[in-house]
Amino acid sequence: MQAFLKTGKSSVPTERSQASTSSGQQSGEHRKPPAPWVEKYRPKSVDDVVEQSEVVAVLRKCVEGADLPNMLLYGPPGTGKTSTILAAARQIFGDMFRERILELNASDERGINVVRSKIKNFAQLTASGTRPDGRPCPPFKIIILDEADSMTHAAQAALRRTMEKESRSTRFCLVCNYVSRIIEPITSRCTKFRFKPLGEVQIIERLKHICKLEGVSIDEDAFKSIVNISGGDMRRAITTLQSCYRLKGAQHKIQTTDLLEMSGIIPESYLCEYLEVCRSGDYGKLEDFVRNIGYEAYSIGQMLEQFNEYVLRCPTLTHMQKAKICDKLGECSFRLQDGGSEYLQIMDLGCAIILALKEK
Amino acid sequence: MNTRKKTWVKSVFSQLPPETNNNSVASPSLVDKQKPKRSLRSKARHDHTQDITAVVNLDSDEEDSKQQQMESNVIQTNACITNENWIDLYAPKKIEELAVHPKKIQELEQWLRHCEIMKKKKQPVQLCLLTGPSGCGKTAAVQVLAKDMKFTIQEWTNPVDQDMIYNLGDQVFGESNFTSSQVDAFKAFLFKASRYRSLFEIAGNDRRLLLVEDFPNFLLRDPTALEAILDDYVIYGRAPLIFIVTDTKRRGLNLSYNIFNDQLKQKFLINHISLNPVAATIMQNAMKRFCSLMRHPPYNELYRPPSTDLIDSIILSAQGDIRNALINLHFSSLKGAPQLQTKPLECSQESTQDNSKKTSRKRKHQSTLKSVGRDETVTMMHALGRIFNPKFTESNGLLHAPADIAQAFVTEPKKFVDFIHANYLPHFSDIETVVDAANGLSLCDLILNEYREDTLALSGLDLGVRNVMLANRNPVSGWMPVKGPKRLNTDNASIIPAKASTFLPPHHNISKSQYAIEYKTFVNIVSASN
């Protein structure tokens, strides 16, 4: 039991240390590296979970003693899927949390063999209805499969029987980004909960809370840019904040510019310039511009991503031009992600834009 | 049962000079013996079937049984001929019948005589290496010559049973055991067979000849082992030793290259006789002999020699492999004649099938001389030729389907594509046409690189071949040498020379590409000045 908990992702040991710190023990702190803020500020109880009302309502019932269904939690990254189920489990099992949970994520070997051995073995353990101290406790275990959409279909299919057979003593909770990658027989056995991207207000509220506890000095405007960078992803927002804090040191007041620099976001002036260079129709200028952006070490992949937004919003382009540019943009982005050369892709796009802008 | 027993007995006496055609004498009696037995059994079967079907239709049943009886007779006569190994039947018995070039036969004969002389002079035994492509008559030549010159052949065969035992349970210790025992067995064969005579041997004849065609596995693993064995054999052996090795295209499998290197040949003065593929004229004569054999009783019952056109196409397709030609001839001339009478419907079907086969073959022969039997072994060179000089049929289709060519090389697609790539450009006359071919090859490489899907190899190869063939609208004709694909040697050491590394920090981690594009020029200049 302990052995495979260790193979779980890094969150498990930190969770443990966190549990000890929350109970007032500070001794382990200097020996263990401090937990990342993402782990440190995970919601402790179901009620702490931000926004996702439906699932919170169901889980609250379970915490109060109702039976827990098999669950499939899906939604974009950083919306609290894993946090929610972990918090619920901790509330349900209390200090028996460790024995009653098997958490596996994509970093573990999770082929069909693991489903056949590890998961089955864990599922077959019986869970008693009482705690060691005699208090009642729900008579089941939870298997959490994080990033379930990266499991092979064969492994998912193997899971299907286990889910059914062991339903008496085991609940499954699958967590994934894309529900379409989970095979039908599994989805039909689970209650599905969709997690929505978090709103600006909730993220800022949480960030402010963290800043207060950690003593981070930060510009008020900077919160907004963190939200922009993260795109509704709470984990990314917190990570960005922490990285920035680490880099700049405690004395520094975090500014929007620091955040942009940190996150690798390309300043909008570059996007503007790119379009202008293309408008001039001068290949030489385009070449210079592209070379320059390379010297500045900006990522072309990021650039294309942002440029897509920029083109869509750009008022000076006709619909036809936008269509042509976006067509090429998509192709270039794909090739770039697939290993194509940055220089060639962005030059190709530039040429296509030049041609698109020429024909009015 | 009876016939099987007979062949078993025969095999034991294989060392005796076989009486030619003793089978033809035996066969009629065999048929006689067996006929009643079989018909009895068929009668029993008949009775049995009657029990069931009698109610339905007695008359037809009666007829049926008759038919069955006839059928079984036919089968019997056929069986007695086919049971005898038909390849043996056609095997050459005299030197004149050998489908080997007379000069080569002479060479071999001289070597055998030379052996005799050397033996009388008490010189060490002679060794000979006989190589040639498959089916060029290596073994047959040795056997016929040996018989002619009254040598007794003793041949080594790999002990199969041992192999089985040790490979079944994969014990680790078994392997060493196994190799040593096989080495011992091989040595024992060589020395005993050359020194002690067989019980069946005619007294006073000590002309023996050892033949190794079936190479023991340990030699394949460790080619140097042979040298040690031969060292001993030259001293203790008494009989000349012949190695027969079939040429293969693959270097890794080529025994004559791997085991019998020049050094070894020098050391033991191994006489190397290399045979060529059977020439068309010699093959024709051989085919004539086969056909005449077929026309003689009792074989004329079974065979109907095919038309000369078909024979020609068989000869062409065999590409100098007489064994292959014989197999093709055998199957194309088998007639199902007796069956025709009893089962008219099937017979007609069969005959049309036969006809269609023949006509299709004929057509192939007339138009392309396309091979009948050895299709899969189109050589790389042939295939390249077909690709680079695409020929079209009257209906504007490709004469050699790209799919067929691709199929033939699907086991090593990358190598084949490399060859196409290395050689295709000179066959194109115009850059416009090259574009499609180059594009096809690039796509082909992309698809072949996807290793996770097996079927992609075929479709990728097909795509490449097809593109190169179709793109070439006006090919440059004429003979061009085929070049092998280039190999890039990109070792770290070959790119960062030792001299240069004295200029780099002692513990650097500069990658080869970084060195090539950043450092090389400057390091060369700086090092030249020092």
Added chain:
Amino acid sequence: MALWVDKHRPRELLKLDYHKDQAENLKNLCQQGDFPHLMFYGPSGAGKKTRIMCLLRELYGAGVERLRNETMTFTTPSNRKIEIMTVGSNYHLEVNPSDAGIYDRVVVIDLIKQVAQTHQIDPNGQRDFKVIVLSEVDELTKDAQHALRRTMEKYVATCRIILSVNSTSRVIPAIRSRCLGIRVAAPTPNEMISVLQAISKRENISLPLELATRIIDKSERNLRRAILMLEACKVQQYPFTAQQDIVELDWQVFLRETANQILTEQSPAKLEKVRDRLYELLAQGVPPDVIFQGLVKELVKNCDMSIKAKTLEYATLYEHRMQNGAKHIFHLEAFVAQFMNIYKKFIADAMMMDDF
């Protein structure tokens, strides 16, 4: 004997010549208890490796400069032995896993495992983790990158990974999101000039400003290249004159000649000659994507806009295929064939126009 580029490499964060703010930030990072995985990204010759070494020194002290070479052996699933050269100290290990070619996945996994499972030997060391420096991670296969992502998580307790990449676009998002990205932009021309001048001063040579400017123009904002050029110039002619020849990279010259050959004649025979030249470049160890990029730059020089656009369209197509294919020459050749075809038509059209 050491080249100037190594001799005058800064060894401490605060002695770096440019990006001083960033150096300050890195120093801050070292002072904190937890240290994330890092990814240094920027163009070639911007100083990524230099910064990484300075950072390691900041982390562990001068001990990281006691380097030693070590050859590690890895066994692939198909039982092939691969040897990889590594450079390391007691505290860190530096590897270029892309040297292993298609077996890079095995190297990545085994390497990190081996390092992570041997704990820090020095009990007094202030860090309880080792550092693995992986260079050219963008050249790794996707497979290896996914493996890297998983191992990164698994052994986070005992080792940290510092990646050095040229282009982040080729690094999978999962790795990017697990690392703190450090952007290392190329130095500005002025910064480069001051570096060159500082080096000249230490070497006791006088460097005319004009020559320095010309070197920097040629160096494509690559500081390593600029310093190497300076040293080569010194070897060829000293004292310096402002107008003296600057050594060019021979592969660039060779590539330019190849491009000119393509422009002079468009025929299958020429294509075959071009192929031989490309083989030559590949055999020298010039990476195929660099060849591709250089070819395109040279070829489009004399075309009009529509031809340029078409050329780039084909270039992107074949370059992409090349990255996913096995035989680089196939795709380079296909691109050259396409270009020859377009260019031939373009020339023919231009001739027609002249006739009228």
